[in-house]
Amino acid sequence: MAGRLFSKCAAILLAGIASAAPAPQQQTNTASVNTTDNTPVTTAFTTQITPTPSSLGGPAATNFFSPAMLLKGSNLKPHLSQQQTNGKSQLGLLQAPRLPKWLNGPLPHGTPWGRATPGNTNPYTNPPNTGMTRSYTFHISEQTIAPDGVQKQGLVINGAFPGPTIEANWGDWIDVTVYNDLSTEGTTLHWHGLLQSATPWFDGVPAVQQCPIAPGSLFNYRFRADLYGSTWYHAHYSAQYAGGLAGPMIIYGPHNSDYDVTLAQLCSPIGTTPITSPSLSRPWRL
DSSP states (O other), rough: OOOHHHHHHHHHHHHHOOOSSSSOOOEEEEEETTTTTTTOEEEEEEEEEOOOOOOGGGGGGSOOSSSSSSSSTTTOSSOHHHHHHHTTTOOOOOTTTTOOOOSSSSGGGTTTTTTTTTTOOOOOTTTOOOOEEEEEEEEEEEEOOTTSOOOEEEEEETTTTSOOOEEEEEEEEEEEEEEEOOOOOOOOOTTTOOOOOOOOGSSSSBBBBBBBBBOOOOOEEEEEEOOOOOEEEOOOOTGGGGGGEEEEEEOOOSSSSSOOOOOOOOOETTTOOOOEEEEOOOOOOO
16 A cells, blocks of 8 residues: 555656646735725735746756656666766765774874773863874865766866865874865865864964965865864855865764774765764765
């Protein structure tokens, strides 16, 4: 019964998606005056409004079968390559890299952060210091991408959306050299969730901690991984992160449970929300 109900609902939905012309909308107006004693009176009437037709799917519509939503069991096949949708990013694919327990480096007392724990460490005043630096080089540029299946001029980091995954251990230093290859806009990057108590000038908020990185220029960020967990970095200039300037940032630290697998990033088509989970073993795209 449930299967038949779902099939019927799906058929109705697909019929609506495949409909070429939307039903005309109605607009209600009111007129008032009583001709005998001039007291207000409301008379409702309607006028038909015909919406302006629009091309479904935009300029990439010819790359898709109609209707856009197919029932389970259909012979599904991607019509845009990963390169076309997300550039050089491998996030969301089965071959995306698995995350390690921690990165290489000294292991005092068996872990990169030694005996530091959330219970005995105040990250505001005394985060661990591993003596390790994790270095990255970012090139910010424009590129045609199609994260939701419709091609648009987006913003990418090293030719990828989302940008490269930043990885570090709790207490490492992170060094990121950012080249602004945009032609007409400045940019900055913000490292979401990190305290930056010792390096507030590298927090990446323009006109507060720094001037925007001018087109054709570079800027070097260097800061401590003073907290640990899964978070993200993103542009903090104008609305650039909505255009694609964002990526995951994973800081390895003490586990609060003995799970077996740390999951790589789960990425939505229009943004990035990295998480870790003991229940999944591969990265998937929502």
